[in-house]
Amino acid sequence: MYVYRLASILDDLERIKSIDGDGMRNHLGRLPEFCEDAIERADKLEIPSLVKVSEDLSIQYTRPKKIIVAGMGGSAIGGSILKDWLRETLPIPIEVPRSYTLPAYADRDTLVFAVSYSGNTEETLRCFLEALERRCMIIATTSGGMLQEYCHGIGIPMVRLPEGYPPRSALPYLLLPLATSLRKLGVTLSLDGELEEAIAVLREVVEEVKPDTPVSKNPAKEVALGLEGYIPLIIGSGFYESVALRMKTQFNESSKTPAKTEVFPELNHNMMVGWTERRDLTGKFSVILLRDQQEPDEIRERIEATRSLVLDEGAARVMEIWSRGRGKLARMLSTLYVGDYASFYLAILYGVNPTPIPVINEMKRRLEKAGNKRALRKKYKKLTTG
Numbered sequence: 600m601y602v603y604r605l606a607s608i609l610d611d612l613e614r615i616k617s618i619d620g621d622g623m624r625n626h627l628g629r630l631p632e633f634c635e636d637a638i639e640r641a642d643k644l645e646i647p648s649l650v651k652v653s654e655d656l657s658i659q660y661t662r663p664k665k666i667i668v669a670g671m672g673g674s675a676i677g678g679s680i681l682k683d684w685l686r687e688t689l690p691i692p693i694e695v696p697r698s699y700t701l702p703a704y705a706d707r708d709t710l711v712f713a714v715s716y717s718g719n720t721e722e723t724l725r726c727f728l729e730a731l732e733r734r735c736m737i738i739a740t741t742s743g744g745m746l747q748e749y750c751h752g753i754g755i756p757m758v759r760l761p762e763g764y765p766p767r768s769a770l771p772y773l774l775l776p777l778a779t780s781l782r783k784l785g786v787t788l789s790l791d792g793e794l795e796e797a798i799a800v801l802r803e804v805v806e807e808v809k810p811d812t813p814v815s816k817n818p819a820k821e822v823a824l825g826l827e828g829y830i831p832l833i834i835g836s837g838f839y840e841s842v843a844l845r846m847k848t849q850f851n852e853s854s855k856t857p858a859k860t861e862v863f864p865e866l867n868h869n870m871m872v873g874w875t876e877r878r879d880l881t882g883k884f885s886v887i888l889l890r891d892q893q894e895p896d897e898i899r900e901r902i903e904a905t906r907s908l909v910l911d912e913g914a915a916r917v918m919e920i921w922s923r924g925r926g927k928l929a930r931m932l933s934t935l936y937v938g939d940y941a942s943f944y945l946a947i948l949y950g951v952n953p954t955p956i957p958v959i960n961e962m963k964r965r966l967e968k969a970g971n972k973r974a975l976r977k978k979y980k981k982l983t984t985g
């Protein structure tokens with residue numbers, strides 16, 4: 600009866616609209632379109648061969664030997680997805696430090712993507728300035744803020760994003776320009792129609808997961824129902840590690856719930872033991888396994904063994920999301936898309952507006968009061984006036 604009542608909430612479009620007061624459902628539905636627009640915007644990017652920052656500081660753009668994606672939260676996840684997507688084909692390393700500082704190896708041969716949707720995230724701005732100081736090649740992706748000011752001030756190449764979206768719903772803008780810019784700098788990437796395939800697969804998926812597809816045929820609503828009242832534990836393997844992280848952060852920000860990730864095969868070396876004695880605690884988790892028809896045999900065996908050894912008994916529920924498509928990007932984004940919608944429906948079940956993230960904003964406000972931005976402006980001025 601209870602489950603039936605919950606299911607009927609998810610098929611009540613008027614109720615969904617009234618809870619989703621800021622229209623997250625509209626942004627979600629536009630993911631395939633955002634992919635196309637992101638590629639178009641990135642195509643227009645012109646990368647100069649030299650940027651003169653001041654009399655004695657200039658940056659030369661050549662083929663990079665290392666890549667760093669500097670960003671936080673919703674602006675960093677594109678970097679993690681890029682890293683997983685290109686892991687087997689990209690001839691150079693990528694790191695996503697999610698920190699105030701760049702790794703020691705960042706130098707003239709390093710390309711730093713400074714990614715901040717708002718353009719005002721202080722960790723990213725600090726990395727940007729450090730990258731300038733170290734003469735790294737920089738490409739920025741932003742919708743405005745101080746990052747845009749910095750780029751316009753000295754001519755750093757920048758992909759301009761549309762304003763007004765929560766960063767997490769602008770994912771294609773924070774991911775795809777990174778891949779296309781790499782090509783412009785001469786990095787060989789064999790994407791073989793992957794972008795086009797991914798967009799086509801997302802168009803199919805959205806039909807299944809959108810609000811007017813009823814629970815009985817909607818995998819995202821089904822996942823949300825299985826999570827209600829429990830802590831989502833998302834388990835990925837291989838290149839699904841970043842997808843699992845994306846899902847966790849979507850459950851955090853949109854559904855306003857704690858959530859956790861684990862990854863195969865590492866979890867077989869630690870997490871499992873924590874699941875052997877305390878059913879009272881593990882029973883608070885509802886598990887989502889990220890599955891792939893092409894997953895290696897050894898991973899499939901591990902998933903099956905882990906289910907039978909601990910998960911099936913220990914968790915409140917174990918669910919699976921299977922990827923769609925042939926290429927890696929399609930498989931990653933199709934999985935992630937079901938997760939995005941599941942986090943939206945879980946918010947609806949909890950009666951919370953998926954869009955606002957007041958506690959993150961409050962945190963940023965508190966730090967701003969501490970005058971950190973003033974220090975950033977001072978440093979930028981010093982670097983650019985020599």
Ligand code: F6R
Pocket residue numbers: 671672673674675714715716717718719720723765766767768852956959
């Ligand atoms: C996601 C979100 C945060 C931000 C993060 C960094 O919707 O709001 O995770 O992405 O606080 O801010 P930006 O993306 O503006 O650099």
